[in-house]
Amino acid sequence: MKKPEYHIFVCNSFRLTGGAQGVCNKKEAVSLLQYIEQEILDRGIDAMISSTGCLKACEKGPIMMIYPVNYWYGEITEEVVDQVLDALQEGRAAEKYLIAESPQA
Ligand code: FES
Numbered sequence: 001m002k003k004p005e006y007h008i009f010v011c012n013s014f015r016l017t018g019g020a021q022g023v024c025n026k027k028e029a030v031s032l033l034q035y036i037e038q039e040i041l042d043r044g045i046d047a048m049i050s051s052t053g054c055l056k057a058c059e060k061g062p063i064m065m066i067y068p069v070n071y072w073y074g075e076i077t078e079e080v081v082d083q084v085l086d087a088l089q090e091g092r093a094a095e096k097y098l099i100a101e102s103p104q105a
Contacts, residue, residue, distance in 0.1 A: 010062065061074065
């Protein structure tokens with residue numbers, strides 16, 4: 001199996017019990033997953049997308065992380081996704097939407 005160049009994670013507030021019920025999910029993160037998937041295909045970006053549980057940055061949700069570049073973005077909307085992916089294709093971060101510190105720090 002060939003690894004993708006990028007792995008994009010989008011918080012969807014999944015709980016250990018399997019349900020999605022949290023801030024990011026309430027802020028339409030599910031539809032963002034579909035939007036990001038389509039944009040990745042349209043742009044030809046070699047990326048895999050995964051949905052996650054709470055990333056402990058709920059106040060800035062929905063949250064999107066891109067690895068291996070380790071970019072964490074907050075308050076994601078379709079417009080923000082467009083700018084984030086534009087920047088990714090240019091080999092840089094969309095600074096305006098970066099979360100300044102890792103919420104795990
Ligand atoms: S529910 Fe998404 S960061 Fe907490």
